[in-house]
Amino acid sequence: MPRVIEAAVPGFSVQGCLSKMAAALPGRQDQPVVYHLRAGEHRVALNERIGEPLSLRWTGAIACTHCGRATKKSFAQGHCYPCFKRLAQCDTCIMKPETCHFFQGTCREPEWGERHCFQPHIVYLANSSGLKVGITRKTQMPTRWLDQGAIQALPILEVDTRQQSGFVEMLFKEQVADRTNWRAMLKGDVETMDLSAERDRLLTLLADGLHQLRETHGADAIRLLEQPAQHFHYPVSVFPKKVVSHNFDKQPLVEGVLQGVKGQYLILDSGVINLRKFTGYEIQVS
Numbered sequence: 001m002p003r004v005i006e007a008a009v010p011g012f013s014v015q016g017c018l019s020k021m022a023a024a025l026p027g028r029q030d031q032p033v034v035y036h037l038r039a040g041e042h043r044v045a046l047n048e049r050i051g052e053p054l055s056l057r058w059t060g061a062i063a064c065t066h067c068g069r070a071t072k073k074s075f076a077q078g079h080c081y082p083c084f085k086r087l088a089q090c091d092t093c094i095m096k097p098e099t100c101h102f103f104q105g106t107c108r109e110p111e112w113g114e115r116h117c118f119q120p121h122i123v124y125l126a127n128s129s130g131l132k133v134g135i136t137r138k139t140q141m142p143t144r145w146l147d148q149g150a151i152q153a154l155p156i157l158e159v160d161t162r163q164q165s166g167f168v169e170m171l172f173k174e175q176v177a178d179r180t181n182w183r184a185m186l187k188g189d190v191e192t193m194d195l196s197a198e199r200d201r202l203l204t205l206l207a208d209g210l211h212q213l214r215e216t217h218g219a220d221a222i223r224l225l226e227q228p229a230q231h232f233h234y235p236v237s238v239f240p241k242k243v244v245s246h247n248f249d250k251q252p253l254v255e256g257v258l259q260g261v262k263g264q265y266l267i268l269d270s271g272v273i274n275l276r277k278f279t280g281y282e283i284q285v286s
C-alpha cells in the first residue's frame, strides 16, 4: 500500500498524479459529503479548504492509471492507448451494458468480466439535475451517486448481471433521462423530488416491459427493492451563477478561491473543473 500523507495545511504543496476525488458520507445525514483530493500518495482534505485559495498546476505529464506508463494523451479517463484498446473496463459495453458480448466469447478479459459484470447490479433513480435512471454495481453505492452530485437517490431494482441492468435501464430510458446536466447540477438550484412516488409511477408505466424482461430472464431475475431514498448535501458555500470550466490541456494553471465541491467538480471563484476528467495528470497542489 502506498504511503498516505495528509496535506491539510494551507500553503503546503504536494505533487502527484490525480485520481478521482474520494467522497465519503458524513457521520450525520444533515452534514456535507467529505471530500479528499487525491494526487499520487497524497490526500488533501478539501472541506476545510473552502473559502481558501487553491492552486492546481499540471506539470505536463500524464501517467496511465492502469500500467503507470507515461502517455501524451489520456483515453477513457486516465488510460494510455494500449490499455484503452486492451482492457475490458475501457470497452464500450461498460457504458452500454446491454451490448455485453461475453457470451459471444469476445470479452476482452473474460476473468475480469466474470468478477465485475456477473454480480448483483442495482437500477436506481437519482436526482442530480432532475430525475435520472442509472445502474451501478451494488458495491458502488453510494459512491456512484456522490460522483454524480446527486442530491437524492433511490435503489429500485436489483438484477444478477450488468447486462440485465442494461436491459432494464434501456426500458426506463423510454421515460427518464440517463444523463446529468452538469451545468444545472453545479448551479445548485435543483429541486428535491419524491423519488418513491416517481418509482411507483414508472413501475406502473413500464409494467409490460418489465414483465417481458422477466419472461426472458426468469421470474426472479428482476427484484423489487423497498428502500427509503437517501439525501446528500455537498460542501458548497457559493454556487456559480454562470458555469465556466477550466481545462488543464488549455491552461495548465488553475487557481482561485475554493467555493465548494460537488460531484467530481471543484467549484472555484474563477471557474469549475471536473477532476475525474483529468485522472492520471500529474498535478502540483498548493
Ligand SMILES: [Zn+2]
Pocket (backbone or CB within 6 Å): 064, 065, 066, 067, 068, 069, 079, 080, 081, 082, 083, 084
Ligand atoms: Zn496503460
